[in-house]
Amino acid sequence: MKLDELKAIREKASAKIEKRNADASQSEWKIVVSMGTSGILYGAREIIKKIIEEAENLELNVLVTQSGSFGLDDIEPVCAIYHNDEKVVYGKLKPEMIRELLETQIVNGNILTSYRVAVPGDVGNKPASE
Amino acid sequence: MYELSLFVLDLVQNSITADAKLIKIWLFEFESENFVTVTVADNGKGMSEEVIIKAIDPFMTSKSERKKKIGLGLPFFKQLIESCEGKFRIKSKSGIGTVVTGSFPYNNIDQPPVGDLEDTILNLVIANPGIDFLYTRANDKNKKVFDTRPVRKMLGNDAELMWQSAEMIKWFRNELKR
Ligand SMILES: Nc1ncnc2c1ncn2[C@@H]1O[C@H](COP(=O)(O)OP(=O)(O)O)[C@@H](O)[C@H]1O
Ligand SMILES: [Mg+2]
Numbered sequence: 001m002k003l004d005e006l007k008a009i010r011e012k013a014s015a016k017i018e019k020r021n022a023d024a025s026q027s028e029w030k031i032v033v034s035m036g037t038s039g040i041l042y043g044a045r046e047i048i049k050k051i052i053e054e055a056e057n058l059e060l061n062v063l064v065t066q067s068g069s070f071g072l073d074d075i076e077p078v079c080a081i082y083h084n085d086e087k088v089v090y091g092k093l094k095p096e097m098i099r100e101l102l103e104t105q106i107v108n109g110n111i112l113t114s115y116r117v118a119v120p121g122d123v124g125n126k127p128a129s130e
Numbered sequence: 131m132y133e134l135s136l137f138v139l140d141l142v143q144n145s146i147t148a149d150a151k152l153i154k155i156w157l158f159e160f161e162s163e164n165f166v167t168v169t170v171a172d173n174g175k176g177m178s179e180e181v182i183i184k185a186i187d188p189f190m191t192s193k194s195e196r197k198k199k200i201g202l203g204l205p206f207f208k209q210l211i212e213s214c215e216g217k218f219r220i221k222s223k224s225g226i227g228t229v230v231t232g233s234f235p236y237n238n239i240d241q242p243p244v245g246d247l248e249d250t251i252l253n254l255v256i257a258n259p260g261i262d263f264l265y266t267r268a269n270d271k272n273k274k275v276f277d278t279r280p281v282r283k284m285l286g287n288d289a290e291l292m293w294q295s296a297e298m299i300k301w302f303r304n305e306l307k308r
Contacts, residue, residue, distance in 0.1 A: 001281070006281060006285060007284070009301060010286065010292065017292070037203040040139055045139055045253070065258065068143060068146075
């Protein structure tokens with residue numbers, strides 16, 4: 001492993017972290033992909049790969065992570081997008097729609113209604129005027 | 131599932147759910163010894179004897195009552211390994227961790243392709259900034275080891291915050307896909 005390369009990366013990254021910490025307007029986004037057995041069967045591995053790639057391409061400040069099954073087996077693959085205290089769930093994901101999802105939800109701050117799934121705790125449950 | 135790497139992903143998700151902080155993954159494919167073995171070991175919360183039995187045989191019945199199934203991942207992996215004329219093993223201890231292994235002959239015709247295991251590991255490493263991974267893959271000619279522990283040490287206190295930076299993602303990709 002080329003561990004010596006990490007020194008330069010650490011310097012660069014810590015400068016970025018300081019800048020981010022100083023900017024209170026920077027908001028926290030988190031994407032969690034459901035990675036239980038059924039999610040994997042329906043392609044969740046390809047979904048998380050694509051989310052990581054597109055978040056990188058769009059230079060988004062977002063944490064991409066995974067968890068066990070959400071219990072929404074009939075609409076796998078599924079992810080939840082968290083922003084501050086809000087949560088929106090998207091189902092029946094396909095790799096080719098990930099870019100549009102990230103642009104709509106994270107870059108523009110809108111809900112991509114066509115793939116949104118209303119579950120308890122999801123802001124999608126609020127009236128449309130929200 | 132049609133790839134061994136998808137089963138590995140499924141086993142690793144079990145380890146993640148069990149709050150493992152270190153997950154070790156081995157794939158050995160030795161044609162000379164006619165032997166393939168895949169192992170996922172973790173230091174998560176482990177299982178009691180009772181949970182292991184239930185986990186392996188989810189449709190086990192007692193008296194007339196059918197016990198609730200608790201999952202399909204482990205039975206599925208066990209079935210795959212046994213259909214490859216192999217041996218499935220699970221060892222677990224509450225509070226210590228879990229080791230799941232499947233071994234089967236190299237020359238059996240029923241084994242699924244491995245699939246892109248490096249890519250699977252890459253995305254696991256990136257998506258789990260708080261977990262260390264030790265990945266070892268070897269065959270008769272090559273051995274490859276990837277360990278996030280020295281990486282975390284080099285990055286220092288803010289390692290988790292740096293983990294998904296563009297620079298780190300590129301570094302992980304170069305290391306694993308080399
Ligand atoms: N690595 C592990 N550490 C601790 N417990 C585990 C582990 N793997 C499996 N288990 C236990 O066995 C159960 C069954 O696992 P599995 O067959 O993969 O189904 P599922 O993950 O859908 O619950 C899990 O719910 C968990 O309680
Ligand atoms: Mg499982």
